[in-house]
Amino acid sequence: MAYQNPSLTGLAEEILKGATTLQEELSKHDLPQPSFVPDGRRNYHDVYLNPVAMDARARLIEAAQTMYTLALGPADALRTIATTERMRVNVLRTIHELGIADAVPANGDISIDDLAAKVGTHPIPLRRVLRLAYTMRVFQEPAGKPDFVAHTPLSALIPAASPWLWLQLADVSQMQASGWQLPWALRNWPRIPLNKSDAAERDFWTIIQQDEPEGRGMSLFTSAMSSYIQMMHGSNSMQVLRGFDWAGLGEGVIVDVGGGSGHISLPVAREFPQLRFVVQDLVKNEGSANELIKAAGLDQDDKVRFQPHDFFTPQPESQVVPKAYLLSRVLHDWPDEDCVRILTHLLPGMKRGAKLFLVERVMPSRPGEVPLHQEEQLRVLDLMMYSILGGCERSRDDWERLLRRADLGLGVRTIAAMPGSEFSAITCEILATQVL
Numbered sequence: 054m055a056y057q058n059p060s061l062t063g064l065a066e067e068i069l070k071g072a073t074t075l076q077e078e079l080s081k082h083d084l085p086q087p088s089f090v091p092d093g094r095r096n097y098h099d100v101y102l103n104p105v106a107m108d109a110r111a112r113l114i115e116a117a118q119t120m121y122t123l124a125l126g127p128a129d130a131l132r133t134i135a136t137t138e139r140m141r142v143n144v145l146r147t148i149h150e151l152g153i154a155d156a157v158p159a160n161g162d163i164s165i166d167d168l169a170a171k172v173g174t175h176p177i178p179l180r181r182v183l184r185l186a187y188t189m190r191v192f193q194e195p196a197g198k199p200d201f202v203a204h205t206p207l208s209a210l211i212p213a214a215s216p217w218l219w220l221q222l223a224d225v226s227q228m229q230a231s232g233w234q235l236p237w238a239l240r241n242w243p244r245i246p247l248n249k250s251d252a253a254e255r256d257f258w259t260i261i262q263q264d265e266p267e268g269r270g271m272s273l274f275t276s277a278m279s280s281y282i283q284m285m286h287g288s289n290s291m292q293v294l295r296g297f298d299w300a301g302l303g304e305g306v307i308v309d310v311g312g313g314s315g316h317i318s319l320p321v322a323r324e325f326p327q328l329r330f331v332v333q334d335l336v337k338n339e340g341s342a343n344e345l346i347k348a349a350g351l352d353q354d355d356k357v358r359f360q361p362h363d364f365f366t367p368q369p370e371s372q373v374v375p376k377a378y379l380l381s382r383v384l385h386d387w388p389d390e391d392c393v394r395i396l397t398h399l400l401p402g403m404k405r406g407a408k409l410f411l412v413e414r415v416m417p418s419r420p421g422e423v424p425l426h427q428e429e430q431l432r433v434l435d436l437m438m439y440s441i442l443g444g445c446e447r448s449r450d451d452w453e454r455l456l457r458r459a460d461l462g463l464g465v466r467t468i469a470a471m472p473g474s475e476f477s478a479i480t481c482e483i484l485a486t487q488v489l
């Protein structure tokens with residue numbers, strides 16, 4: 054889409070077209086229209102597999118976003134980025150940290166004075182924070198009830214999104230602080246923003262393990278990942294896994310490298326009983342993984358088992374040659390040279406026939422290839438990976454280049470971009486014998 058010289062009225066027509074189609078698609082399938090009533094629609098998971106609705110929504114967002122920037126004009130747009138957006142984050146952080154969304158009744162309202170007493174704040178600054186939140190459509194003042202607070206769909210979502218919001222907004226994760234150090238990092242490549250924001254220069258995984266009391270950091274991180282996936286994709290979350298040919302693997306073992314608590318392997322194990330899964334991750338994840346595997350009833354006969362393993366070391370020797378190594382959202386955490394080290398340890402298995410299944414985002418090669426708001430999200434994630442981990446999101450060419458760095462014969466066989474998922478299923482294998 055990427056409008057070059059848009060006019061306000063041209064954009065208004067696009068907005069009307071997109072809004073009309075989306076509204077009609079929702080009506081046609083008896084689905085609720087978007088609204089700000091507290092129990093209104095919270096996401097679009099129910100139309101992820103409807104390309105007409107999804108395309109109309111993408112066009113609507115892009116035209117509305119472009120219209121908004123044009124209508125603001127450069128001066129107001131700059132001010133919005135530099136001040137409004139920063140203060141919005143502060144307000145969201147305050148609401149999350151003080152548990153304000155949990156303290157407002159799900160159905161009904163509460164006076165600001167009572168709310169202040171419930172969350173242990175002074176009502177005067179709380180009122181001021183809420184008044185900005187209302188402009189973000191986070192909470193609202195119910196009609197005819199001055200100084201009372203009620204939910205909107207956006208504020209009502211906060212409790213369920215809490216583990217992910219913790220990761221984004223809490224001091225412990227350094228997410229905010231590291232982004233602030235981008236200018237420093239650009240001058241000090243290959244050091245990363247996090248190196249400047251953490252005085253002891255620890256890496257992200259060490260920070261979340263050390264700074265959260267009782268070593269709960271890893272399990273909080275895993276909950277954050279699950280709540281993000283749930284919020285963004287709901288029951289479509291593992292749609293991307295359908296992009297791999299599990300049935301074609303026959304019987305055998307899949308090694309889920311950096312598999313967290315096994316939450317990616319479990320649904321596949323349920324659907325493909327001929328496959329067994331070994332979930333490898335840091336020993337810190339052992340307890341939560343074993344709990345999850347047991348709760349899924351997949352701990353019998355080693356159907357799914359956890360194996361503590363550092364992916365920077367060779368694969369355990371006793372391992373039978375697996376049918377595939379699954380690396381879901383692992384490589385984007387790491388710079389190329391670390392990815393090569395991780396991949397090198399999988400090569401012996403791959404040279405004996407194991408495939409490599411990657412669940413990753415595939416970045417557009419050129420600006421304008423995907424709708425603006427989708428590219429914006431992808432670029433935010435790319436800079437987030439860089440800021441806290443030194444990792445990055447990669448385009449198809451980047452993936453091919455990275456695989457060839459690990460082994461000249463290693464390449465991408467297929468990339469399946471699944472509807473309803475921001476991730477793609479990338480199947481890789483040794484395509485050619487390395488010739489020296």
Ligand SMILES: C[S@@+](CC[C@H](N)C(=O)[O-])C[C@H]1O[C@@H](n2cnc3c(N)ncnc32)[C@H](O)[C@@H]1O
Pocket residue numbers: 258278310311312313314317333334335338362363364365380381382383386
């Ligand atoms: C972004 S999470 C992805 C988790 C899971 N695969 C998914 O898709 O939700 C990255 C995982 O890599 C794990 N990890 C980080 N360093 C590791 C290492 N050296 N060895 C094994 N796992 C590691 C983390 O514990 C975390 O579970």
